[in-house]
Amino acid sequence: MDIAIVGIGIHPFGRHDGKSGAQMGAHAVREALHDAGTTWPDVQFAAGGSLAYALPGGGSMPDTLVNELGLTGVPFVNVANGCATSATAVLSAANAIKAGAADLAVAVGFDKHQRGHFNAEPETNGVDDWYGELGMMITTQFFAMKINRYLHQHGIDPAILAKVSAKAFRNGALNPNAWRRQALTEEEILASRMLNYPLTQYMFCSPDEGAAALVLCRADQAHRYTDRPVYLRAVTLRTRRFGTFEVFSPWVALEEADTPVQDASRACYEAAGMGPEDIDLAQIQDSESGAEIMHMAENGLCKDGEQEAMLQEGATEIGGRLPINTDGGLLANGEPIGASGMRQFYETVLQLRGDAGPRQVPNNPRVGYTQVYGAPGVGACAILTT
């Protein structure tokens, strides 16, 4: 059973005082339903992703959305699955359609996080209190240590970290829904405060707020809702295997395994019957600029070490041969964890429809790729086509 995406909606990312995460989620769902020309009572299955309620500080449980949208009795699944929360919501909705449990489904992701870096409870993450007490339980440190080793291993100049950020903010400036909309020079990025060597302040995304939603249906019914369906060819989810390097790890094994992103990516290409050479544009997890560099290779979009040349030649720019993070990515949009992956789907559909305005990828892109990664060692990928 093929799955079509027939409606998309988004609530701008950033800071929205006085508005709950669930209200932003409802906004995105209403927009997606309107885009599909349908209404909430027609929805037969919904999966809602949000993580804030599972973090210190709390937030709305996704199911509270029905209070905003209408108490229709719809089967509604709450999804909290680390940085793959949105992708897991899409997977749940797609599986419900494939199983014949629903013809029309909604997948939504939203979040509203406190200011500053994510703080996490040791117990929630399966480590002992001393680990947090010593100041080693900070996600940004992990990303810095992973890219520090990666740059060393592959002889890459750390200066390209600033190139990735500069591209993100340039693209973000073209995106009315982005949070950081001011372009910055590579010099400004390199000169900003060193947070975790080799990563400076403007190389990191920040937690924020936002929401995005999709309406999905059986592909053979897509014509009822749109004349421009985008097809979900594959969506795959993997968790860490023994021998990978993950956030919140007091120790790492000597033997090394492929990452959850590499595993999810391979499975995604296989399920879609496609390869990296078929991808026209990609939205990949750039929690910080090093992550985009490493994820380019982990998703098969280049070989290890090729990133420096690709960035130098502008290959990942909107007009390049493989545009990456065309909406500014996490760097420009911030990270409402539960909404971040859904934003990638939203952007991909927008681009494949040719509706991305000033940031539209030229030459009618037909195949889009999305990927998320995060704690506690989870990765998810998707391939969408016209």
Add this chain to the structure above:
Amino acid sequence: MTATTSRPIAEGLFTWPSEEPRLIGAACADCGTTVFPRQPSCPKCGAQDMAERLLSPTGSLWTWTTQGFLPKAPYGGPETDETFQPFALGYVELADEVRVEARLTESDPARLRIGMPMRLVVVPFRTDPDGTEVMTFAFAPAE
């Protein structure tokens, strides 16, 4: 005169007090996988036969970073926004055993490089309200 007392940040992490402190890990009797700290079952094969193992006190720096801002809770360090100084942390590879994450005694990026030899030390981390010094393990450059 009051005697200064000290305690490890957690029991069962490292041998203390000791002339040559060691990290307390565990090795799987079935597949040999070494972990730190101890855990009751093997994360590789699932066997529930983990024997205590004192880890090598020396190794090499596998990767590292600095912490440039004061962490939020659950951080338990003594600093304030005013007194905070960046510190470094990293993973140290103990040959044939495991890579262990630890704070480093050297925080200057110019003096840290991947592959450099490191040795285990036990250093003061903070002082409890009753005056007890809380000790932690860390790695120091060994060259």
